[in-house]
Amino acid sequence: xxxxxxxxxxxxxxxxxxxxxxxxxxxxxxxxxxxxxxxxxxxxxxxxxxxxxxxxxxxxxxxxxxxxxxxxxxxxxxxxxxxxxxxxxxxxxxxxxxxxxxxxxxxxxxxxxxxxxxxxxxxxxxxxxxxxxxxxxxxxxxxxxxxxxxxxxxxxxxx
Numbered sequence: 001x002x003x004x005x006x007x008x009x010x011x012x013x014x015x016x017x018x019x020x021x022x023x024x025x026x027x028x029x030x031x032x033x034x035x036x037x038x039x040x041x042x043x044x045x046x047x048x049x050x051x052x053x054x055x056x057x058x059x060x061x062x063x064x065x066x067x068x069x070x071x072x073x074x075x076x077x078x079x080x081x082x083x084x085x086x087x088x089x090x091x092x093x094x095x096x097x098x099x100x101x102x103x104x105x106x107x108x109x110x111x112x113x114x115x116x117x118x119x120x121x122x123x124x125x126x127x128x129x130x131x132x133x134x135x136x137x138x139x140x141x142x143x144x145x146x147x148x149x150x151x152x153x154x155x156x157x158x159x
Contacts, residue, residue: 020060021148021155024068025050027075038076045077045106048137056145058152069114069155072121072144075107077136079127104132106140110147115154121147 027042049072053061062068079102103124111118123140125132148155 019152019156020058021069021152022062022067023053023059023070023072023144023148024062024065025053025072025074026065027073038078041077042074044133045074045108045137048134049074049106049108049140052134052138052141053144056141058145058148065113069112070144070148071109071111071113072140073109073111075109075120077104077106077133079103080105080124102127104129104136106133106136108140110144112155114157119147 025046027039027046030036030039050061053059059070065071081101082103083101104127105122105124108121108123109118110121121140121143123136123138123143125135125139129135
């Protein structure tokens with residue numbers, strides 16, 4: 001009886017692992033081979049997103065694009081203005097300090113390799129967060145997972 005239960009449990013776990021969408025995350029290198037701050041920021045975003053995706057149940061991160069159902073190309077990682085600046089008075093000093101409203105934003109292109117579909121995914125977090133880039137990467141990962149859950153059958157049927 002225990003063996004039958006174990007075999008059934010193992011089969012269900014194996015089946016659910018096979019149903020996961022496989023995602024390859026990367027950023028394109030500059031054709032000149034030049035490494036600059038923007039390319040370093042994109043590489044950091046790739047590492048952050050991969051770390052966040054590894055905790056998601058609907059996806060498996062793969063190291064080879066040939067084994068992927070989806071690719072996620074990081075296009076940019078930058079602070080973006082999101083509106084008017086806010087001001088606050090520093091108590092006891094008579095000084096008013098202005099802060100620009102910025103958010104940490106990661107722009108990526110999600111592309112299906114099994115069906116003809118691609119879309120832009122933007123993850124963001126308030127620029128005042130201590131771990132703004134990690135939060136923005138988590139936002140991208142959550143959006144990818146939501147997309148996979150909503151479209152799993154189409155994404156995995158062509159394997």
